[in-house]
Amino acid sequence: MSNRAGFTLIEILVVVLIISITTSLIVLNLNTNRASPRVIEDAARQLKLVIDVAQEQAVLQPAELGIRFELDHYRVVRLFVGEGNEAKWSDVQNDKLLREHNIPENVNVTVEIENEDKVLLSPQLQFYSSGDMTPFTIEIGDFDHPAQFTLEGKANGEVQLKRVE
Numbered sequence: 001m002s003n004r005a006g007f008t009l010i011e012i013l014v015v016v017l018i019i020s021i022t023t024s025l026i027v028l029n030l031n032t033n034r035a036s037p038r039v040i041e042d043a044a045r046q047l048k049l050v051i052d053v054a055q056e057q058a059v060l061q062p063a064e065l066g067i068r069f070e071l072d073h074y075r076v077v078r079l080f081v082g083e084g085n086e087a088k089w090s091d092v093q094n095d096k097l098l099r100e101h102n103i104p105e106n107v108n109v110t111v112e113i114e115n116e117d118k119v120l121l122s123p124q125l126q127f128y129s130s131g132d133m134t135p136f137t138i139e140i141g142d143f144d145h146p147a148q149f150t151l152e153g154k155a156n157g158e159v160q161l162k163r164v165e
Contacts, residue, residue: 035106035142043107044140044149048161050076051125053097055157058127065092066123069111075100077123089122108146110139114155131157139164 051067054076058065064079066089076098077089092098103109111124114135126134135155141148141164153159 034144035104037148039104040107040141040148043104043109044151044161046101047074047109047138047140048151048159050074050097050101051151051153051159054125055127055131055133055159057098058129058133059131062129064129065127067125068123069109071103073100073102074109106142108139108141108143110146112137112139125153133157 054065054067057063066077066079067074068077068089076092076095078092079087079089081087091100113124114137124134125136132155133153136151136153138151138153139147139149140151147164150162150164151159152162
């Protein structure tokens with residue numbers, strides 16, 4: 001019978017492996033609500049571009065356009081007036097820039113409308129052929145820091161993208 005002191009190499013490797021797996025799971029769980037700053041900035045710039053193009057198209061076509069926000073995406077819609085002056089919003093078709101856009105995972109987009117009582121089951125943002133639009137503030141960030149960028153739109157059509165410091 002031999003008298004051993006200490007641990008074998010296999011026992012030490014098993015312990016190191018268990019610690020490594022546990023540490024990686026903890027780190028992954030801590031970062032689940034975070035999006036990279038680059039992804040957030042790209043999402044903000046893309047949304048600004050879509051707003052600018054929708055606003056220009058509303059004036060050029062002329063048509064009433066809007067942007068409807070859902071939890072994980074947003075899309076541009078157009079107002080059609082049918083028989084009996086029945087108005088209906090429907091998705092813009094055949095336009096790569098005005099198609100449905102997904103909001104990246106872990107990016108939080110919060111839309112605040114200045115005159116919320118005017119928006120009844122229609123798109124949150126509306127762009128008119130006169131160049132006017134719904135005044136709004138959109139905050140873009142992740143779930144831990146919801147306002148890293150803001151998009152502010154005024155009724156006269158001016159839209160500004162700002163980084164929140």
